Amino acid sequence: MKPIKKTSLLLVILLAFSASSTGCWDRIELEDIAWVQAMGFDAGIDGYLATTVQIGIPHSLRSSTVAGGGPGGDPEYLTVTVHSKTALEALDLICTNLGRRVSLEHAQLFLFGEDFARSGLRSLAGALDRYREVRGSALVAVAKGRAEDLLRINTSPLEVSPSRFIQTVLQQHIYTGLFKAATLARDFVNLTESSSVAPAVPLLGISADFEPPGNQSGTGGQGNQLESNPGEQYPSTPQLGERLEPGDVPPGLINPEGGATHGEGGVIPKTGGGPVSFLGLAVFRGDKMVGTLSAEEARAVLAVHGDLERASFAVPDPEKPDEVKYSLGFTVQSASSRVSVRRTGEDVELDVKVNLEVSYVSPKTQTDYTDPRMVYVAEGALASYFKTVLDGAIQKTQDMGADVFGFGRRVKMTFLTWPEFEAFEWPNRYKDARIATSVEVKVRRTGLVLGPLNVPRWEAEETK
Amino acid sequence: MAGRKDSGVLQKFGHGHIDTLGLASVLFVYVVAGAFLAFPTRLAKSAQTAAWTVPIFSGVLCALWLAPLVYVHPRYPGKTIVEITRDLAGKAVAAIFGVFFFVANTGMVCSIARQLCETLTTVVVPLTPITFTLTVVCATGIYLALKGTEILSRLSIIITVATILNVTLSSALTYHAWHIDDIYPLLGPGLPDLAKSYFIGQTMYLELMALGILAPYLRKRSSLGKATLAGTVLSMVMLSLVTLTCLMMFPYPSLTRVHLPFLRTVRIIYLSRFLQRFDAVFVVLWLSAGTLFVAIGAWINSHLIASLTGLGAYRIGVLISGVLILAGAFLPSNIAEAISVHSTVIRTYSLLLLYPWSYTLLVLQLMREKKRKTVGGSGTGREPHGARAGASGDATTRGGGGEEA
Numbered sequence: 001m002k003p004i005k006k007t008s009l010l011l012v013i014l015l016a017f018s019a020s021s022t023g024c025w026d027r028i029e030l031e032d033i034a035w036v037q038a039m040g041f042d043a044g045i046d047g048y049l050a051t052t053v054q055i056g057i058p059h060s061l062r063s064s065t066v067a068g069g070g071p072g073g074d075p076e077y078l079t080v081t082v083h084s085k086t087a088l089e090a091l092d093l094i095c096t097n098l099g100r101r102v103s104l105e106h107a108q109l110f111l112f113g114e115d116f117a118r119s120g121l122r123s124l125a126g127a128l129d130r131y132r133e134v135r136g137s138a139l140v141a142v143a144k145g146r147a148e149d150l151l152r153i154n155t156s157p158l159e160v161s162p163s164r165f166i167q168t169v170l171q172q173h174i175y176t177g178l179f180k181a182a183t184l185a186r187d188f189v190n191l192t193e194s195s196s197v198a199p200a201v202p203l204l205g206i207s208a209d210f211e212p213p214g215n216q217s218g219t220g221g222q223g224n225q226l227e228s229n230p231g232e233q234y235p236s237t238p239q240l241g242e243r244l245e246p247g248d249v250p251p252g253l254i255n256p257e258g259g260a261t262h263g264e265g266g267v268i269p270k271t272g273g274g275p276v277s278f279l280g281l282a283v284f285r286g287d288k289m290v291g292t293l294s295a296e297e298a299r300a301v302l303a304v305h306g307d308l309e310r311a312s313f314a315v316p317d318p319e320k321p322d323e324v325k326y327s328l329g330f331t332v333q334s335a336s337s338r339v340s341v342r343r344t345g346e347d348v349e350l351d352v353k354v355n356l357e358v359s360y361v362s363p364k365t366q367t368d369y370t371d372p373r374m375v376y377v378a379e380g381a382l383a384s385y386f387k388t389v390l391d392g393a394i395q396k397t398q399d400m401g402a403d404v405f406g407f408g409r410r411v412k413m414t415f416l417t418w419p420e421f422e423a424f425e426w427p428n429r430y431k432d433a434r435i436a437t438s439v440e441v442k443v444r445r446t447g448l449v450l451g452p453l454n455v456p457r458w459e460a461e462e463t464k
Numbered sequence: 465m466a467g468r469k470d471s472g473v474l475q476k477f478g479h480g481h482i483d484t485l486g487l488a489s490v491l492f493v494y495v496v497a498g499a500f501l502a503f504p505t506r507l508a509k510s511a512q513t514a515a516w517t518v519p520i521f522s523g524v525l526c527a528l529w530l531a532p533l534v535y536v537h538p539r540y541p542g543k544t545i546v547e548i549t550r551d552l553a554g555k556a557v558a559a560i561f562g563v564f565f566f567v568a569n570t571g572m573v574c575s576i577a578r579q580l581c582e583t584l585t586t587v588v589v590p591l592t593p594i595t596f597t598l599t600v601v602c603a604t605g606i607y608l609a610l611k612g613t614e615i616l617s618r619l620s621i622i623i624t625v626a627t628i629l630n631v632t633l634s635s636a637l638t639y640h641a642w643h644i645d646d647i648y649p650l651l652g653p654g655l656p657d658l659a660k661s662y663f664i665g666q667t668m669y670l671e672l673m674a675l676g677i678l679a680p681y682l683r684k685r686s687s688l689g690k691a692t693l694a695g696t697v698l699s700m701v702m703l704s705l706v707t708l709t710c711l712m713m714f715p716y717p718s719l720t721r722v723h724l725p726f727l728r729t730v731r732i733i734y735l736s737r738f739l740q741r742f743d744a745v746f747v748v749l750w751l752s753a754g755t756l757f758v759a760i761g762a763w764i765n766s767h768l769i770a771s772l773t774g775l776g777a778y779r780i781g782v783l784i785s786g787v788l789i790l791a792g793a794f795l796p797s798n799i800a801e802a803i804s805v806h807s808t809v810i811r812t813y814s815l816l817l818l819y820p821w822s823y824t825l826l827v828l829q830l831m832r833e834k835k836r837k838t839v840g841g842s843g844t845g846r847e848p849h850g851a852r853a854g855a856s857g858d859a860t861t862r863g864g865g866g867e868e869a
Contacts, residue, residue, distance in 0.1 A: 132590060136732040137740060185713075186732060416650065
């Protein structure tokens with residue numbers, strides 16, 4: 001065949017493939033798709049599944065960021081709840097309602113209502129994991145109350161879209177350690193099958209100070225926040241003179257044994273700000289939610305996992321343990337742990353050693369805890385406090401029979417074969433395991449100054 | 465086959481040679497292209513937490529049946545394994561082994577092509593009919609196979625480099641999520657079952673039988689062992705790394721139900737808001753490797769057709785095998801059936817091909833050499849009857865200079 005003929009033939013083939021490829025079956029225009037940002041699941045009527053989707057409205061997002069949108073403008077998202085036998089069925093019904101094909105390709109959060117999570121998520125988790133549009137890196141959380149309620153309110157006064165809020169708020173587990181982010185595939189679905197570690201996902205709740213308006217339309221966004229009509233949302237700045245009264249705060253959050261970080265799922269002693277908070281963990285045994293851990297206990301879980309990257313602790317000062325205002329402030333920079341296992345037949349003894357490195361100490365009294373001769377006192381105070389939190393969290397999970405600390409991973413290493421480990425049934429033995437803990441704290445840095453603030457002698461007498 | 469006893473593949477087709485790197489790359493691509501499908505899942509089912517060790521130990525065991533081939537092949541320059549069998553064991557035995565090889569190779573390529581296209585359809589183009597994706601992949605594969613040995617070799621080198629980078633980078637990006645205890649208990653199902661997995665696991669290297677067709681094209685005969693070793697070791701490392709990464713991301717027993725674990729692993733990578741869609745790059749490279757796999761499969765089949773039938777034409781063989789692959793890929797009714805046929809029938813029974821064939825050839829070759837020495841020949845046994853035809857020294861001549869020469 002002559003070269004020119006060959007080239008012509010090649011061109012014809014290429015053109016034929018180009019034409020058929022560009023007009024292929026999967027051509028979908030962007031404006032034909034409704035992009036789901038978050039999806040919630042609750043128990044529906046008569047055993048049905050209540051599926052709620054939160055869908056971004058792109059032209060509103062653009063108007064609020066480019067053309068001076070925001071308060072008073074169009075809502076940035078809408079939510080729809082459909083009751084059906086399966087989530088796929090719900091998506092089909094939503095398509096007919098909205099007039100667009102619903103896509104989960106950009107869904108970032110899957111939220112389960114608390115009651116629904118307690119009834120078991122096996123079938124739903126398996127379906128989500130199987131569906132091609134769902135990414136394993138999407139996040140999962142449990143909502144205190146119903147997921148549909150949480151998806152209907154505007155989650156943040158700072159972000160223009162719920163998806164942006166989901167991204168930014170989940171980064172806060174790195175900076176606070178008050179919850180633990182969990183991805184769908186790796187941290188939830190896989191662990192529901194695991195014999196060595198139980199799943200724990202963040203707990204999301206509506207703040208205690210949030211009073212929902214009487215009549216909500218299901219559309220949200222900042223555009224409706226300042227209006228008193230249907231769709232009214234939470235005002236992020238409280239009214240003048242509005243304040244917390246002692247009776248408004250749950251007891252565990254204000255007594256000396258507790259603290260502001262001991263809440264879970266939206267329970268923060270606050271006024272104003274956003275209506276929802278990620279705090280604490282929902283603990284699962286297999287696919288069923290069996291209990292919760294507070295935000296402070298979530299730090300204990302993260303520390304044992306070696307994932308506690310940063311956390312601020314308020315610890316009773318050894319000199320004034322009963323006075324909250326003298327609490328010692330610490331910023332923990334990193335945590336590591338070592339778990340040793342001794343297994344004799346069916347008895348398991350675990351030795352858990354946690355090391356915390358502290359980069360900031362803030363004493364309130366005149367005692368200089370940065371002094372090398374005194375620093376051990378501050379270290380001991382934090383170590384003692386954290387050991388109490390850690391022991392409490394372990395005991396709670398042992399009572400639940402759910403090893404969210406992953407001690408089973410170490411126990412697994414004492415077996416040579418999988419059938420032996422499986423026959424051992426670690427999830428059933430976890431509650432009987434003897435677990436000894438120790439916490440070591442090292443103060444590496446003390447902040448920008450040495451010693452406490454020098455108070456005049458006549459005033460210092462009062463603070464001694 | 466009458467009248468062609470002394471002629472080898474180079475005399476029939478003679479379209480180019482490949483060097484050591486090219487041969488190692490072709491072997492690597494042919495072995496590894498299927499690793500991104502249900503391969504780790506299959507290993508996890510049999511070896512549980514020790515799945516990642518199977519590619520290594522099975523690879524080492526492969527030396528047992530590869531070594532005889534590497535020993536025999538250089539003694540028959542320019543000839544395929546079927547032609548060597550014909551010379552050593554006669555037409556009937558050559559025909560039996562040749563047909564068995566052809567069926568195993570075709571079945572393997574068909575099932576992997578089907579799985580590849582089903583996956584592509586599921587993940588990337590869900591509304592596109594499987595007929596379209598399969599036809600495009602097979603047509604491209606046939607086109608590449610028609611371009612000849614050197615093109616396949618050069619493309620394989622490129623795809624090998626891309627695949628190694630792709631797998632290494634994808635594994636490295638998931639490293640932070642690895643838990644070393646996911647490989648415990650170290651012995652998985654226990655020693656007896658693990659040993660069985662290692663033995664059966666050799667069939668994951670069935671593709672290395674391509675050596676029997678590729679060897680005549682090697683530019684430097686003496687480097688056959690080196691090229692085989694390089695291709696095998698590289699495959700062992702990559703297959704083990706893929707399995708290990710999947711095991712760390714989907715710990716046993718989760719891995720046993722995940723159909724495309726490596727693709728899912730790549731989809732889980734989340735470095736930041738804008739660095740989370742690595743699967744777009746992965747799918748392109750994977751599809752390239754898969755298409756090249758089909759091309760190599762068609763190319764091997766065309767040689768088998770020629771060796772079995774005496775057909776002197778190369779292109780018609782590629783077209784026939786291309787049509788067979790396309791038709792065979794449609795036989796399973798769904799992807800589950802394709803996976804099942806692939807793992808329980810084709811791979812398992814290919815063991816019957818690997819060991820008997822290579823050892824039959826080795827024994828016959830050694831007997832022939834011994835006989836020659838006994839008869840009084842001073843030869844070394846390196847140049848048996850008919851072996852000189854079509855080769856000169858290190859096979860640097862172009863055997864005919866073109867197709868159907």
